[in-house]
Amino acid sequence: MEYKRYPKYKESDVAWLGEVPEHWMVRRLKWVAKCRNSNVDKKSVEGQKPVELCNYTDVYYNERISNNISFMVATASDEDIVRFSLRAGDTIITKDSETPDDIGIPALVDESAEGVICGYHLTLIRPLSIADGAYIFRVVESSVSAAQFYLGASGVTRYGLSKGTIDGLVINVPPLEEQQKIATFLDRETTRIDALIKKKQRLIELLKEKRQAVITQAVTKGLDPNVPMKDSGVEWLGEVPEHWSFCRMKDVCSSIIDCKNRTPPQVDDSKYFVVRTTCVKNGKFSTDGGYFTDHKSFIEWTQRGTPRAGDILITREAPMGEVCLAPENIPFCLGQRMMLYRPAQELLDQNFALYALQGPLVQDFISMKSQGSTVGHLRVPDVYNMPILVPPIDEQKEIMKYVEKRDKSLTTLLKKVKVSLELLIEHRSALITAAVTGQIDVRNIA
Template identity: 40%
Template sequence: MIADLKPYPEYRAAEGGWLGDVPAHWGVRRTKYLLRETDRRSTTGEEQLLRVSQYTGVTQRNSAYGPEGIGTRADSLVGYKCVEPDDLVINIMLAWNGSMGVSRYAGISSPAYCVYRLNPDAQPWYYHHLLRSPAYKARIKASSTGVVESRLRLYSDDLGRIEALVPPPAEQAAIVRFLDWVNGRLERAIRAKRIVIALLGEQKQAIIHRAVTRGLDPAVPLKPSGIPWLGEIPAHWEVRRAKQLCAEIIDCKNRTPELIDDGEYIVVRTTNIRNGRFNPKGSYATNRANFLLWTQRGAPRRGDVFFTREAPVGEACHVPAAHNLCMGQRMMFFRPNTSELNASFLLHSIYGPLVRRYIDIEANGSTVGHLRLGQVTGLPLLWCPLEEQERIVNYIESQSQPLEYATSRLEREIDLLREYRTRLVADVVTGKLDVREAAARLPFEASLDIIEHDNDPVDAADITDEEMIVA
């Protein structure tokens, strides 16, 4: 069906110039004529808290902070902006990267956001897709107020001046129906691949768990570990604390270095670290003065292991081979004593059952799960002689390599599906492809929510940034 889509029979040049040619029967109007800003505030702060993401639009902020956590650092949610289903919510500080969307939910959002209600002849979900398309993100960025990218703000007057495409209402509905069908198909394919990735991750985790708690010799004599739920460990192994095996354990300062757009130093954030891997996406730049200030206690270097003590707690990875790294808030690093502890063995141990259970117990009960410095230095580690650690590391790497390859291939396939979806949505909402006949032939299907993924982690640093503007 998608392969049979064709352009519209007739086009014309759109008003404003930047939109290019559009279907001849489509209108173009200033956005201010299609929506109005609303500013109703919560009087109780008890409504569902919503978040806005460039990846997933408006979602319910499920508590990654424990069952009692509200998912924000604000003392109270009274005064947060009320959102109704089909309202458009925009993070004015990040609108330029697509951090906006139409809400499926009633709830409340940060006071730093703008909330808009669309006119009856404007189909909300058509404009959800249109405003998040690459062409409109570029236009929003150019229309935003500010000198540098990190300081851009999209105020209501800026938004209102942007030209919006206006297909006939029935055609807007047909476009939304078609895109719901496409997104459902693609999302099911993505979820199926995610399930396989999760199974591969569980298989790798089982390899790590066994190796870092029992070693490689199945005939080795065992002894009680002294930890009831852990059971027995090899007789020559010991339970030690991180502070006994590390030359240094360096905590971050109590706030994040200032963002400097042309800075040459990289600020590592908790968003950069997931499942033992370092991903530079989400980091930002700062300058040498900040670097020197934030690394007074020590700068991370190759051979160290990063550790997040909050949001989410307990993620770790090797420090990448770079000399211009400094840590953002809630970050730490371990510097193993190389005569006692192999850095890769430490990393695997952090994801082993002993440390995971310790983190679950120690971080439990706080609104935003976290570990204090003393709790991190007290991490319990199963220790064995260095030569044995190295054999265990080599074994884990050899057994995990096929799993890592398969995972990387699946993640690349997911990326390609997402890229295809972005291109197709953009072509449909801007009139490059005519979907009217295809939409009329579609069976009714319930829409499938877009899931969050690893490129869009919930990070307390982002939550704090949302609310800084109203401080």
């Protein structure tokens, strides 16, 4: 749908903002709302009154703050209860983050959350009489506000927004009635877009489940439904082909090469790549997060063995158990928290091994290893002892022809759905920004 522009515009006198509707004002946030940085901690203090506390994650993961959220129970002083009790129409934003591009995330308070206390690491924004709460929420949600927060965030390893930065947010201020119309329009349109986004997200989940089901069937049952079967000895797995061998990864490997548990130095304009855990995701290799080092370091970091085509890369932790085939035509060494598995070619096809490592037997093994630990960690003996079902090598190759064909089809479809999802998210953001900056006139369609 194409939206009309306003009949007349004027210069905003803000270089990056450009023109705004002639009858709109451009103001700092502090002129239309009261901003308060909360200092109410989640700890309970003796002598203070018990309260429900809206914390960082409540805001970060919810666009609306309502009584559907299970709020944390804490305590607060009488003064803090007065200053930070939520009211319908308030906007709360996250004022701290690990990165400056993920800060100032807003949520709007509805009437059911009144009386809940705004917690630490959050800023409470309460509109004054000339501002509509729902409109202020959409302004803060817009990309122009996100850009200002990005530039205004300070820090090195953790970033924060000062009260001055939040107060100084430059926003457009239409007449109150028009603010309400814009907010109503955006509520309706974002609800419609959000429903489409949920459908796309659900489709992505189903495609991932289908892909995993194809892998599971292939590496635990094979392709022929008529072959004699035997009990696997694993309750949830049931029967497996009678002629398949139940092995440990050590029985079908040539070698396992562990990393040095140190990081090689980064050297720009070199050709020796350092593979890190960020390079291995969803069974695929990527250069994301990797870097280059010099020849001397490459020699030192490959003393235990030089990686080659057909090897399988395994992440030891953060995350644990991600796998992919080693990249070809790139001389590389293992960065910290990486491991390399080399199949015995006469016993185990590299592609079958890759899918088996993504299958239920290995993933269940990894899940068991991570229980009771806040950070899962794989060691070489763990990889040696990973269980694997091994068909004859010729059958492995036939299975891989089928799996790779199905995987390619599902992956292609998954990429298309992800692209359409990204476009929906971009459209949602662009629509909000266009409405609150006056690039479209929605007064007569709200």
